Amino acid sequence: MPTIPPERAPLYEHEPHERREVAESFGSDAERYDRARPRYPEGMVDRIVGASPGPDVLDVGSGTGIAARQFQAAGCRVLGVEPDARMADLARQLGGEVDVATFEDWDPADREFDAVVAGQSWHWIDPVAGMAKAAQVLRPGGRLAAFWNIFQFPPDVAKVVVAVCQQVMPDAPFDFQAMTKGSLDGYQVLLAKAADGIREVGGFGEPEQWRFDWEWTYTRDAWLDQMPTQGAFTRLPPDKLAEVLEGVGAAIDAIGGSFTMRYATVVVTASRTGSA
Template sequence: MEYFEDRKRAESFGEAAAAYDAYRPRYPSALITAIMQAADSGAEVPRILDVGSGTGILASQLKDAGGEVLAVEPDVEMAAVARTKGLEVEVSTFEDWDGQDRTFDLISFGQSFHWVDPLIALPRIRALLKPGGRLALAWNDIEPKGEVRTRLEAIAARFHPEGTRPSLGTAGAAETFETVEHPALAQLRATGFTACESSFTEDLHSSKHDWLSMVFTYSAQLTMDPVKRAVMREEMAAEIPADGLDAANAALLILARI
């Protein structure tokens, strides 16, 4: 099943809106700079549409970097958090959203492109972009470092033998598998876009509480049976050192143009 077809997971985030905003990571500053450079069309303030904006994590970073940002988000509770940041938010799925003949210098998806149907979304994006406009797809991909990663992955695999999240361009652990092309690139090429991908790596440290709080804002955990979810959290907590863990964020950015 494609992620966008799993509506239970796609619509699970509202119950965790506050935790999502508090514990999900922000995007690396270099990634934000790359998006804003792509959005530069000569206009004094680039117009940006941020789709599946959630609590406005990417949208607020782009706004702070100088963009005029309109956010589209289907969940009312997530949208409410985004509005507290001064963002203009329209509540709708992208597939049903009324664009009202507006056009944009750049359309962004932060951690959200896998929740839209590309057969519907990509033609809509083409129509919404100004001539020379760009599409930016961004994902944070945070993994623990060292032995704790192996132990936490083993726990996740027992609770989610079917897998937990979309690939961010690797077929498995970096030390075992070769890098593979992100599936969005083939979708983009098939609909007439030219695209390239870049990665932005940063080292992080997280407390035990913050790491677990982040992990349990993902849809795979939000849609679990509550008892199993509590057991999974307890098992993970037992494997994380008292002083937290070191992690790496290999953030991915795909930039595309028509």
């Protein structure tokens, strides 16, 4: 199990958790988000459950409950914490239990959990305040697990996605090359910050990194359904979004109407050892 080197990640002018307007934009189309966003590998869910002392799971930044439902299917009791009431409402309609709050401000009311998980959400949380809250609510031996699906485009699709996005969104604060180049390099700062938060708060064992590789084949329509749920596009004006989707759709049509995406699901995880 590889550990994450204790190298302090460089700080930037605007940390992801400070960009609340992006973090809270995903609920603009909660139904699409739930329908189109990828799920997580069953092997990852099973490993987190197996490394936790019991079935009580807190899902941080739970969104529409995608991860929560997978943990429920594995036999867990799951409570979500989600700042966007629109996302939380859909999660409840789909059978979830959700408190509406940012994790940093959420009141656990003396509740404790065997695992605290966060799918595609920990970068929207203050890494130290969030980790302190996780330490507060985890039982001894409890498992913290923050995880991300990192997509790795086929080169021909990546080239077109970058070209279209750069043409339509030349001033966007996103590195489209990093988003599509097919490696974990663009995520190393994010992963390191999560690990640094674990170390700074204390009360956890040494953070580890787990990786699960898998693939998913997208039709043209399925991929174009997912693109508007990504942070680079959730606040894009409708005409600009239509231009992006038209260009990417034409490229997928040109290669036969579908493509296979490789995913690496990466987990930053540590066990609760004692009082913080």
